[in-house]
Amino acid sequence: DQQVKQNSPSLSVQEGRISILNCDYTNSMFDYFLWYKKYPAEGPTFLISISSIKDKNEDGRFTVFLNKSAKHLSLHIVPSQPGDSAVYFCAADKLAGGTSYGKLTFGQGTILTVHP
Amino acid sequence: DTGVSQDPRHKITKRGQNVTFRCDPISEHNRLYWYRQTLGQGPEFLTYFQNEAQLEKSRLLSDRFSAERPKGSFSTLEIQRTEQGDSAMYLCASSLALVGSEQYFGPGTRLTVT
Numbered sequence: 001d002q003q004v005k006q007n008s009p010s011l012s013v014q015e016g017r018i019s020i021l022n023c024d025y026t027n028s029m030f031d032y033f034l035w036y037k038k039y040p041a042e043g044p045t046f047l048i049s050i051s052s053i054k055d056k057n058e059d060g061r062f063t064v065f066l067n068k069s070a071k072h073l074s075l076h077i078v079p080s081q082p083g084d085s086a087v088y089f090c091a092a093d094k095l096a097g098g099t100s101y102g103k104l105t106f107g108q109g110t111i112l113t114v115h116p
Numbered sequence: 117d118t119g120v121s122q123d124p125r126h127k128i129t130k131r132g133q134n135v136t137f138r139c140d141p142i143s144e145h146n147r148l149y150w151y152r153q154t155l156g157q158g159p160e161f162l163t164y165f166q167n168e169a170q171l172e173k174s175r176l177l178s179d180r181f182s183a184e185r186p187k188g189s190f191s192t193l194e195i196q197r198t199e200q201g202d203s204a205m206y207l208c209a210s211s212l213a214l215v216g217s218e219q220y221f222g223p224g225t226r227l228t229v230t
Contacts, residue, residue: 004158034218043120043207043221044159051216089158095215102147103172104219106158 003027004092006107013114019077021110023090026071030092034104035064035075038087047088048075051095080114087111120222122208128228129198136194137225141210148191149219150183151207159207165191166213198229 005024013019021035031052036044050057050064050073057064063076077084087109094101121140129135141148147166151159162181163173167188180198185191195202205226209219 006158009156032215036221041223043209043223045221046218049216049218091158102149102164102166102213103161104149104151104159105161108156108158 001026002108003030004090004105004107006088006090006110008110009108010111010113013080013112015082015114015116016079019075019080019084019112019114021075021077021088021090021112023073023075023107024071025073025092027092027105028071029094030105031095032093033064033066033073034091034093035062036089036091036106037084038089038109044089077112080112082114082116085112085114120208120210120220122206122222122225124225125223126226126228128230130230131200132197134194134196135198135227136192137206137208137227139191139193139208139210139222141190141208142220143189145210145212145220146188147211147213147219148185149209149211150191150193151209153205153207153224154203162193195227198227200229203227203229 034049035047038044048062066073089109090107091104123138149164150162153159165185180196183193205224207224209221211217211219
């Protein structure tokens with residue numbers, strides 16, 4: 001069963017506009033969420049994270065929103081740049097006793113293309 | 117330290133052969149993870165270590181798979197009697213065992229079983 005889902009396989013956006021990537025989860029035990037970006041021939045790189053005690057976290061052009069009641073999170077990129085073109089994965093984790101549980105559950109990924 | 121490294125980057129093997137992959141984590145990281153990724157999917161958790169102890173292994177993982185981290189530094193992942201379904205990208209990651217400590221991934225080893 002897919003506990004973390006990214007229902008949009010791809011997204012195409014014009015440079016300078018907003019990119020919104022969505023992610024849904026089913027396991028209510030998840031309490032820490034992360035976004036990773038992946039370029040071809042490279043491993044995923046960490047972008048931004050959010051704890052379940054927050055509903056928003058911002059880092060430069062990247063903002064993650066969490067709606068716990070809907071079990072939904074989204075990543076906003078403003079403004080989008082051609083270098084943001086990559087595959088974006090959301091991932092979920094459980095925290096135990098103040099540390100990460102250690103096992104990330106990933107969504108299928110969304111291919112973002114930002115056109116100049 | 118330049119990050120997580122994996123060796124080899126590519127491996128082609130015939131069905132039934134054994135293969136071993138190596139991962140060198142970021143030196144100060146005490147956690148090391150193995151994931152597998154197939155086309156169109158996100159990374160799937162296989163197993164992880166804290167120092168030299170293997171703390172969890174996915175129940176989906178066949179007994180043909182074994183991982184070690186003998187001195188709490190590098191790790192090896194061995195697949196015995198490979199099958200075509202084992203063809204995938206094998207990713208290694210490392211982190212500190214702290215809240216908010218993100219996992220840093222290596223470039224992966226792409227395995228093709230013919």
